Amino acid sequence: MMSTDTHGKSKIRVVVVEDSPTMRAILKTRLEREGDITVVGAAANAAEGRTMIRELDPDVVTLDVEMPGMNGLDFLEKIMQLRPTPVIVVSGSTQKGTETTARALALGAVDCYAKTEATGGLPFEDSGRLAGLIRQAARVRFTERAPTSHRVASEARTSLHERPRVIAIGSSTGGVEALQILLGGFPENCPPTMIVQHIAARFAPAVARTLDANCPPRILIAEPDMPLRDGHVYIAPGDDRHLSVGGISALSCRLRQGEPMSGHIPSVDVLFHSVAKVVGQNAIGILLTGMGSDGAKGLLAMSQAGARTIAQDEATSTVFGMPRAAISLGAANVVAPIGQIARHTFHKAA
Incomplete structure (x- = not known):
């Protein structure tokens, strides 16, 4: 039965999966004081979590993937395969925790919420960040799970057409999973590729390592004045700096x-x-899943400069906000499922 607040509006129903009783209590208190969120179940392990998700059908699940005695990644993978549900990963502050979070995002977790570095607990005050992530996740509607086949990769290695100087990619909510599928279809010697993925700086290196381990090109975090080279993918650090392309003859x-x-x-x-200003028509722009409209106007600028532009379709987007905004502006030359974007990238449009 749907929960409602005092104004009769539907509340966001959350299941918390966390092995620590103290953490479960803090999460429940922190979320329910918001008024529009209710914790309908709190599980101590994967078995309890699986039962609660099946019986309670929550809007969002918060998942601590570092729980002792369970493989949180296997649990998450089963959730996404059998009963796709928006999942917020509650991550530890250790190196292992950030690596695990990166893999969880690649498996389809919507976003991540970091525990404090000092204590490994929840921040004393987070200015409503966790609640905000829950609200965003509740808007996610899973439809089609995109295939992870690397069939496109072999095609791309032999069929590159009119090689661009730069490929630029933007992504946000659901983007790490989408990037793993997309970059898995890139050839090892792809043109220099630059990516802005909305993610906290502490997780960006782990995301780069996760993608690098599963995709043909070399994937790394961008550094100031780093030369762009074929076969390399450069991801924005995720800190307080914007990533852009510079140079003329050498980018x-x-x-x-x-x-x-x-x-x-x-x-x-x-x-x-x-990219529109520096590279112009010798570029490709790709806008993937994400909340909001970041990238829409930039993709339009690229299209107007003569670049080829591609947006992920609604069926395979975790959140269709960013691609939708670009499409509504007429910025996308091609709209395609995530599993087909690599093919459109490396083959001339008909």
Whole structure:
């Protein structure tokens, strides 16, 4: 039965999966004081969590993937295969915790919420960040799970058409999973590729390592003035710097502090606008799943500069906000499922 608040509006129903009784109590208190969120179940392990998800059908699950005695990644993978549900990963502060979180995001977790580095517990006050993540996750509607086959990769290695100087990619909610599928279809010697993925700086290196281990190109975190090379993919660090392309004859990564654009630092729009200005028609822009509209205007600028532009379709987007905004502006030359974007990237459109 749907829960409602005092105004008769539906509440967001959450199941918490966390081995610590103290953490479960803190999460429940922190979420329910928001008024529009209710914790309908709190599980101490995967078995309890699986039963609660099946019986309670929550809108969102918070999952501590570092629980003793269980493999949180296997549990998450089963959730996404058998009963796709928006999952927020509650991550530990250790190196192992960040690596596990990166793999969880690649498996389909919507977002991550970090425990404090000092104590490994929850932040004393987070200014409503966790509640905000829950609200965003509750808007996610899973439809089609995209295939992870690498069939496209072999096609791309032999069929690159009109090789671009740069490929620029933007993504947000659900983006790590989408990037793993997309980059899995890239050839090992792909053109230099730059990515802005909305993610906390502490998780960005682990995400790069996870993608690097599962995709043909070399994937790394962008550094200031790093030269762009074939076969390399450069991911924005996720800190307070925008990533853009610089140079004329020899292109390189630029990282500059600045004000948020489209509500974000780093911003997809900043990257796309720089590529439109510096590279023009010799580029490809790709906008993937994400909340909001970051990247839409930048993708339009790339299209107007003559670049080929691609947006992920609604059926395979975790959140269709960013691609939808670009499509509504007429910025996307191609709209395609995530599993087919690599093929569109490396083959000339009909």
